[in-house]
Amino acid sequence: MQDSSPRTPIIAPSLLSCDFTRIGDEIRAIESEGADWLHVDVMDGHFVPNMTFGPPLVQAMKSVATRPLDVHLMVSNPIAYASNYVDAGAQVLTYHWEAMGSGTVRGAKLANKAFRDAGAPMVGVSINPNTPVEPLEAILDEVDLVLIMSVFPGFGGQRFMEHTLSKTRWLREQGFRGIVEMDGGLNAETLPLCAAAGADAFVAGSAIFGAADRRGTIESFRRAAVEAMKEPISGSGTVR
Numbered sequence: 693m694q695d696s697s698p699r700t701p702i703i704a705p706s707l708l709s710c711d712f713t714r715i716g717d718e719i720r721a722i723e724s725e726g727a728d729w730l731h732v733d734v735m736d737g738h739f740v741p742n743m744t745f746g747p748p749l750v751q752a753m754k755s756v757a758t759r760p761l762d763v764h765l766m767v768s769n770p771i772a773y774a775s776n777y778v779d780a781g782a783q784v785l786t787y788h789w790e791a792m793g794s795g796t797v798r799g800a801k802l803a804n805k806a807f808r809d810a811g812a813p814m815v816g817v818s819i820n821p822n823t824p825v826e827p828l829e830a831i832l833d834e835v836d837l838v839l840i841m842s843v844f845p846g847f848g849g850q851r852f853m854e855h856t857l858s859k860t861r862w863l864r865e866q867g868f869r870g871i872v873e874m875d876g877g878l879n880a881e882t883l884p885l886c887a888a889a890g891a892d893a894f895v896a897g898s899a900i901f902g903a904a905d906r907r908g909t910i911e912s913f914r915r916a917a918v919e920a921m922k923e924p925i926s927g928s929g930t931v932r
């Protein structure tokens with residue numbers, strides 16, 4: 693089944709690439725430059741080899757943000773921290789499939805329930821580039837968003853992995869009506885491929901915060917996504 697409802701692009705700059713010494717100013721600026729969501733990469737030094745934002749810092753971000761905080765938990769025990777991040781202000785709270793019982797339907801169902809019970813306004817599940825998407829079929833009716841990682845999680849500035857596009861297409865082929873978000877290596881060349889494959893939320897860190905003209909970059913990303921979304925979902929675009 694194909695979903696033919698119109699999709700609206702969500703551009704989500706990743707704060708991982710902002711200037712941490714001026715994070716409040718960076719949030720205000722990127723919102724005024726057109727960000728729809730603020731993507732917040734939470735890393736625990738265990739699930740991924742990097743560490744970033746704890747709940748107090750996310751709460752501080754929330755105190756200046758007017759746009760939804762899209763919190764991507766790259767942590768080994770997401771259930772233990774769900775209520776902390778909801779209380780801190782996460783609007784979208786996403787865990788990793790691989791973190792739950794090494795990737796099981798039972799584990800994911802536990803996380804979905806725990807996140808709902810914690811009061812998460814939107815619940816998301818994410819998969820790494822080497823994790824198959826098909827097992828998620830059993831939980832698609834329980835989540836608001838699926839985040840397809842197009843790089844291995846842990847660091848910004850990596851190269852987009854083209855094979856991940858087929859997972860986005862597969863989700864739409866199943867008739868998944870929630871948000872499909874892609875994250876990692878998105879830029880002017882790769883973002884339209886994600887949109888054409890069926891994604892509607894686009895995370896970009898280095899391509900936005902590293903741009904001389906952030907407003908123009910966000911605008912051009914949005915235009916490219918709108919254009920790509922006009923076509924039926926198909927094809928397997930190539931990346932040079």
Ligand SMILES: O=C(CO)[C@H](O)[C@H](O)COP(=O)(O)O
Binds near residue numbers: 708731766843877
């Ligand atoms: O989840 C992430 C890394 O684990 C980031 O959201 C992602 O890497 C964004 O950075 P860039 O756009 O520079 O690839």
Ligand SMILES: [Fe+2]
Binds near residue numbers: 706732764875895
């Ligand atoms: Fe992320």
